[in-house]
Amino acid sequence: MTPAHSLPDSATEWWIYLGAFALYVLTRLVLAWRQAHHDGADHPVRAAFAEEEPEESNTSVALGSFRSYRQLAGFVGGAVAIVLVATLTHGVLRLLLMCTVAPLIVMALAYLDFRLARTARQRAARSFGGGRRGI
Template sequence: MTQARALPDNATEWWIYLGVLVLYLLTRWLLAWNQARREGAEHPVRTAFEDEEPQEAGAGVAAVGAFRSYRQLLGFVAAAVVVTLVAALTEGGVRLALMCTLVPVAVVLLAYLDFRRARTHRLGQGRT
């Protein structure tokens, strides 16, 4: 009988999880910096670090679990399906190559979806 693991067994797996988190945060920061630079901010780096996702009131939150929009939910599900299919249907070097290319692309796309959602929400609040 096989038991499911709750936490990684070795340091390599922890580095992989940490790398995914860093890639997501770096992508969000780069997108915020680029947006601030295009908008003509005097200090785009400082503006990018100060860029926070707006807090939403209870009435405006979409009822899709922890996700704020159906695009975020569908993007997460599609990324999870792709990673699961690669992990289940491949092995060896092919699996390693696909995981090293598809996982970073999925993480960057999810960060982009989150950034766009936050930017759209900020622009919508500015008009009212």
């Protein structure tokens, strides 16, 4: 019987986890910058760093910390895909797939989170503005 590992044992594993987190953050920043640039912000980089997700008061308890079923399905599907690649492949094929599939999944999840946050911000702006134009 072997004990369960709670934290990575080697520095390489830590770098992999930090790299996945950094890729997620970088993807979110690039998406926020593109959105700010598209919206005509004077300083799109500042707008990307100042982006905040609005609080949602009607989050469902059944979804936990996920905002939608798409987000939950994306997370579970991504985890299943990575586990399948890691368990069903070996050697160079595993390395190749993990270096391509895992980053694509992380970027797709960042894009999905960005879209959900953008939709929530637009909904909050519409309800806050009350639909008044031309003031």
